[in-house]
Amino acid sequence: MNIAKKTEHLNVYVDKLIKLKNLITGNLVAIGGILCEIKDTGIYKEQFETLEEFLGSPEVSFSRTTAFKAMRIYEIFVKKFSMLDLIVEIDPDKLYRISAVVNDKNVVEWLEKAKGLSRSDLNFEVNRLHGKSDRHLLDPTKPMRNRIIEFLDENDALITRMDFTKQEAFVQLLTAWELFKR
Numbered sequence: 001m002n003i004a005k006k007t008e009h010l011n012v013y014v015d016k017l018i019k020l021k022n023l024i025t026g027n028l029v030a031i032g033g034i035l036c037e038i039k040d041t042g043i044y045k046e047q048f049e050t051l052e053e054f055l056g057s058p059e060v061s062f063s064r065t066t067a068f069k070a071m072r073i074y075e076i077f078v079k080k081f082s083m084l085d086l087i088v089e090i091d092p093d094k095l096y097r098i099s100a101v102v103n104d105k106n107v108v109e110w111l112e113k114a115k116g117l118s119r120s121d122l123n124f125e126v127n128r129l130h131g132k133s134d135r136h137l138l139d140p141t142k143p144m145r146n147r148i149i150e151f152l153d154e155n156d157a158l159i160t161r162m163d164f165t166k167q168e169a170f171v172q173l174l175t176a177w178e179l180f181k182r
Contacts, residue, residue: 022089024092025087025088025089025091025095028073028092029070032073033074033078035062036075070092073092090111094114094119097114097119098110098111098126
């Protein structure tokens, strides 16, 4: 198969994936709406002591995290801002990520960012808004090589210590790297 045919074939799959992903977002928002109604009315209390118990029941079987993310997305973007038409094409994880930073003045701007940016770029923007130091952010525009060099420079004392076994040194290095990324 030539390059043009492969590209065309890939584009067909990409189109299908996008449509299916949009269905996932739409269904998750609908689930969030139903769960909000159940929570707000307290109707679950007829059979369950807590909402978490209802969510974990064999029939419903939602993780608490998934359920609360779905409800948060529904509450913010549908109930509060009436943006259902705009959000169905945006990844639910991105919607959840920006749900804490949107307000009346910036909701459209953040929805555009969520739709157009990669997850890492969007996380970078949200972290910057929260005032996290650029030193602790993995700037997606900075090449990995530069980030590693910066990390090694800051952790020179750790690296030059020779009283570690290889395994201990590796664990210390990885731990320092994870802290550096935050």
